[in-house]
Amino acid sequence: MTIAINVEELRERPHLFVPHLDGVETVETVEVLQAHYERAVLKLTNSADGSDLVAHAVGGTTQSIVDEVVNYRLGPGQLGLIHGDAQPGHFFVDDGCVQAIDLADWTVGDIAFDLAVLTLDETNRLDELLLAFDSADRKSIAVRVGLYSMLRLATEIRWFDEHDFDPTQLLDRLGSMTSNGRQPR
Numbered sequence: 001m002t003i004a005i006n007v008e009e010l011r012e013r014p015h016l017f018v019p020h021l022d023g024v025e026t027v028e029t030v031e032v033l034q035a036h037y038e039r040a041v042l043k044l045t046n047s048a049d050g051s052d053l054v055a056h057a058v059g060g061t062t063q064s065i066v067d068e069v070v071n072y073r074l075g076p077g078q079l080g081l082i083h084g085d086a087q088p089g090h091f092f093v094d095d096g097c098v099q100a101i102d103l104a105d106w107t108v109g110d111i112a113f114d115l116a117v118l119t120l121d122e123t124n125r126l127d128e129l130l131l132a133f134d135s136a137d138r139k140s141i142a143v144r145v146g147l148y149s150m151l152r153l154a155t156e157i158r159w160f161d162e163h164d165f166d167p168t169q170l171l172d173r174l175g176s177m178t179s180n181g182r183q184p185r
Contacts, residue, residue: 014044078111078137086114088122112141116148123149150177 011027029045083090084105091100119126126145130138153174160167 074110078141079108080111082107082109082111082114083117084109084113086118088118110144110148112144113148115141116145117152119145120149120152146177150174153177 011030014027027044027046031045083100083103084107085102090102091098093099115126115129119129126142130142133141153170157167157170157174160170
């Protein structure tokens with residue numbers, strides 16, 4: 001399958017292609033950063049606000065977030081069986097036992113990923129969860145949780161877009177996490 005984009009129309013009406021650019025009148029340059037049979041990643045630039053429009057909204061690429069995570073060394077006990085989609089709604093307590101549902105993404109991985117998904121909407125709860133780990137490991141885990149949170153938001157943005165939901169709020173949230181120079185935890 002081939003998808004063709006009218007570049008002139010993209011330049012003149014960028015909001016038709018990228019909804020969160022509503023109010024941006026024109027795009028001066030369109031650069032293809034990556035393309036394959038399903039989608040292309042474009043860099044849109046406009047000199048009126050002096051920055052990359054999409055890069056400003058997203059604040060980085062998924063690959064750069066993954067690269068950051070790879071730089072952190074896992075300590076003992078930080079690799080284990082993870083849920084893979086540890087949203088609070090996927091766990092419940094039944095007769096004093098914690099039960100999990102939606103087990104399609106169970107795998108062996110970095111436990112910080114599950115902590116990131118679990119606390120994505122309640123970041124203030126992370127400190128309580130970190131108490132379960134050695135004090136020497138807490139900072140490394142907290143940093144990885146922050147990076148995985150950004151990665152999770154990036155994948156949610158993709159899912160929203162692929163399923164015709166508006167990802168604007170997620171784009172803004174990811175952009176604020178990355179463009180403000182905010183280091184995760």
